[in-house]
Amino acid sequence: MLKKKLLALFVSAMMVLSLAGCTTPQNAQAKTQTQAVQVNQKTQVAQAKPVQTQSKPVTKPAAKPAATPATTGKLVISFIDVGQGDSILVQAPSGKTMLVDAGVPEMGSRVVSYIRSRNVKKIDVLVATHPHNDHIGGMPDVINSLGIGSVYMPKASTNTYSFEKLLTTIKHKGLTVKTAKAGVVLDLGSGITAKMLAPNSTYYDDLNNYSAVIKITYGKTSFLLTGDAEVQSEQEMLKAGYDLKADVLKIGHHGSAYSTSLAFLNAVKPKYAVISVGKNNDYGHPAQVTMNRLKYYKIPVYRTDENGTIVATSDSKTITFNVKPGDYTPGNKSGSTNTSSSKPSTSTVQSLPYGYYGEPGKVYVDSSGRGLIKGNINSKGEKIYHIPGDPWYDRTKAERWFKTEAEAQAAGFRPPKK
Numbered sequence: 001m002l003k004k005k006l007l008a009l010f011v012s013a014m015m016v017l018s019l020a021g022c023t024t025p026q027n028a029q030a031k032t033q034t035q036a037v038q039v040n041q042k043t044q045v046a047q048a049k050p051v052q053t054q055s056k057p058v059t060k061p062a063a064k065p066a067a068t069p070a071t072t073g074k075l076v077i078s079f080i081d082v083g084q085g086d087s088i089l090v091q092a093p094s095g096k097t098m099l100v101d102a103g104v105p106e107m108g109s110r111v112v113s114y115i116r117s118r119n120v121k122k123i124d125v126l127v128a129t130h131p132h133n134d135h136i137g138g139m140p141d142v143i144n145s146l147g148i149g150s151v152y153m154p155k156a157s158t159n160t161y162s163f164e165k166l167l168t169t170i171k172h173k174g175l176t177v178k179t180a181k182a183g184v185v186l187d188l189g190s191g192i193t194a195k196m197l198a199p200n201s202t203y204y205d206d207l208n209n210y211s212a213v214i215k216i217t218y219g220k221t222s223f224l225l226t227g228d229a230e231v232q233s234e235q236e237m238l239k240a241g242y243d244l245k246a247d248v249l250k251i252g253h254h255g256s257a258y259s260t261s262l263a264f265l266n267a268v269k270p271k272y273a274v275i276s277v278g279k280n281n282d283y284g285h286p287a288q289v290t291m292n293r294l295k296y297y298k299i300p301v302y303r304t305d306e307n308g309t310i311v312a313t314s315d316s317k318t319i320t321f322n323v324k325p326g327d328y329t330p331g332n333k334s335g336s337t338n339t340s341s342s343k344p345s346t347s348t349v350q351s352l353p354y355g356y357y358g359e360p361g362k363v364y365v366d367s368s369g370r371g372l373i374k375g376n377i378n379s380k381g382e383k384i385y386h387i388p389g390d391p392w393y394d395r396t397k398a399e400r401w402f403k404t405e406a407e408a409q410a411a412g413f414r415p416p417k418k
C-alpha cells in the first residue's frame with residue numbers, strides 16, 4: 001500500500017521532471033560532454049514537487065525519496081527545494097552531516113522531513129549563513145526535531161522574530177554558537193575538507209555580506225556554498241587569495257544581480273551552477289545579468305524553481321546530479337508573495353558598481369568595428385580594463401583594446417575595483 005503510494009509519487013515526479021526539463025537528453029549529453037562529467041539520471045529522487053510559494057504554510061511534508069541512495073564512500077549534497085530561500089544538506093562519506101540554512105519558517109517541517117527521508121537523525125554541523133528569514137526561519141524546527149552537534153553563525157544580529165526565535169531555540173536545547181568566519185575549519189570526518197572562506201570582515205552594511213561561505217573538497221571534486229554573499233564579500237575572498245575554484249557553485253543570493261560578479265565567477269570557474277530560488281518570487285531572482293553570465297560561459301544551471309530538490313553526488317572523482325539542468329530564463333517580478341527578507345529589487349543594475357556588472361559578451365565597438373574597452377597596465381603592473389563611461393575611462397591610456405569584457409578577462413585584465 002505504502003509502496004504503491006511511493007511508486008505513484010515517484011512516477012508523477014518523474015513526469016513533472018520530464019515536463020519541466022528544458023533540455024532534451026541529447027542536449028544534456030552534449031552539455032555534459034564538454035564538462036567531462038556525467039549526469040546520472042538513474043539516481044533521480046522523487047522530491048520534485050511543484051514549487052510552493054513562500055507565503056503558503058506548508059503542512060504536508062515533502063515527498064520522500066522512493067529509495068535512499070547509499071552514501072558509503074560518497075559525498076551527497078541536497079539543495080532542498082524550499083521555495084525562495086536556501087537549505088542545503090551535506091552528507092559526508094564518513095556519515096557526518098551538515099545543514100546549511102533551513103528556508104523560511106513555513107519550510108521547517110519540509111526540511112526536517114527531507115533530512116529524515118535521507119536516514120539522517122543528527123546534524124553534526126548546523127550553519128546559519130546569515131540571519132535572514134529565508135535562511136534561518138526553518139531552523140527552530142530542525143533544532144527541535146533532530147540531534148544537533150555544533151552551531152555556526154556569523155557575528156551579526158537583527159531584531160526579527162525569526163532571529164529571536166532561533167536564539168531562544170538554541171538556548172533551550174543547551175547549544176552554544178560558534179562564530180562563522182573565514183578560516184574556520186568544519187569537521188565532516190576523514191577524507192573531506194570543509195572550510196569557511198567568508199565572512200572576512202567584522203562589519204558590513206548589508207546582512208547578506210555576513211554570509212558564511214563554505215568550500216567543500218572531496219577528492220578531485222569541490223563545492224562552493226555562498227549563502228547570500230554579495231560582490232563586497234566576493235571581492236574580499238578574491239583579495240584574500242583563497243583557492244576559490246570549485247566544480248559546483250551554489251550561486252549567491254538566489255541569483256541576484258548583486259552577487260556572482262564576473263571576477264568571482266572567473267575565479268571559481270564552476271562546471272555547474274545551482275540556484276536556490278522560488279518560482280515567481282518578488283525579487284525577480286534569478287537576475288537577467290546573472291543568467292546571461294552563466295549562459296555566456298555555458299555553465300549548466302540547476303535551479304530549485306525548475307528542478308525541485310537537486311541532489312549532487314560525488315564519488316571523489318565525478319559529480320552526478322539527480323536531475324537535468326534547467327534553463328537560463330531569469331525570474332520575473334510578477335510574483336505576489338513577499339516574506340523573504342532579501343533585498344527587494346528596487347535598485348537598478350545601473351546603480352551597481354560598474355565593471356563587474358557589464359555583460360561578458362556585450363560588444364563595445366566604434367563605427368569601424370574597433371574595440372572600445374581600454375586595457376591598461378598601471379604602475380603596479382596590474383592589468384585593468386575600463387568600459388566606456390566608467391569614471392577613469394577618459395583618463396586611461398589604452399595599451400590594449402578589447403571588444404568585450406570576456407575578451408579583456410581572457411587576456412588577464414580585470415575590472416577596476418571602485
Ligand SMILES: [Zn+2]
Nearest residue numbers: 085134228342
Ligand atoms: Zn536569501
